[in-house]
Amino acid sequence: MSQDRLYVVTNDQITPGRVRVGTVMIWASFALLVVIATWQVLGGYDLTYDFSNWRPTLYAYLFFVTCYCMALVVRHGEQGKRRLFIVPATIFVLSMVFIPLVFGLSIAFSDWNLSSVSGQQYNGFDNIRQMWQDDFYWNALTNMLWYTLAIIVEYVIAFGLALLLNSQIRARKFFRVAFLLPLMLSPVAVSWMVGKSMLEARFGPIARLARTLGIDNPSFFGDAETARAMIMIMDAWTFIPFMMIMLLAGLQSIPKDIQEAARVDGATPWQNFREVTFPLMLPVSITAIMIRIIFKLKLADIIINVTSGGPGGATDSVTSFIFREYRDRSNVGYGTMLAMVYLVFIVIGFTLFLKLAARWMRPKY
Incomplete structure (x- = not known):
């Protein structure tokens, strides 16, 4: 035998009728799921009959998944059985991403205050109109823009530290561990250790040092600009080591022969960095910046513990503002709408960032 028949998959004779049956199974079960889910969402707003729980939607979802798996085999035969192996991943994505997103949208278009006895009530676009007039939310978005732009400075510092630790200096291993220490701390610990202790205006050691130097009444969080800079x-002190270690790994992966060839050709250290090291580090740099942006967009714990968004919302991030909307005002509907709009801004921003990064990394020839 020229080949092992155990690994030979024959193509089934798929008739047009089988394809139509599989298509009908998928779309009919999906339509049933949409109808039942829509019925339950409207029932939550007292527009239709309200079921006691969400089990009908869960059963309809499981029925759709079953029909989808069967339809794969019906439409594609033996090849469909192979495709069944990716169904668990697809179900996981739908369950963990799509379904919560739809449920969140149902909450976003409602007036739902946990302190109210009326419960969840549909209010149309009232939350959007309230958001449009909410100066504190737009101030938090503006702050978030400045916090994100600060990543440029963090990247420069991290790159410099990575270059330093990649060179032949004494106690290099010690400094690598020492520079990683802030990353090992929780942001909550950093906020209490630095923000609440070292920068405390009355008894903090930095405030005492400032008074010794002749600065009267030093206040690190009383002024809006100063407080934002301290945040x-x-x-940055917490997460610069994260970018540094990624850039250091990228520097160590660059072949030494390339840099040595540039030196032989007469390139100065600056030319070597500009023409060889930095272009080769672009993929790692883009990855480090992108992951850092993801962490930055979730900035809340330091702000909540140190300033609670003050003074007057000057240090608020969108995440900390939404957190206070939930915790202090118990306004679930409005807070969810703010989070959904923030998600839209994140998707648009990341799409533009990736397109600019791809254009920047495109070869010039």
């Missing part, structure tokens, strides 16, 4: 510094 940026504490967050």
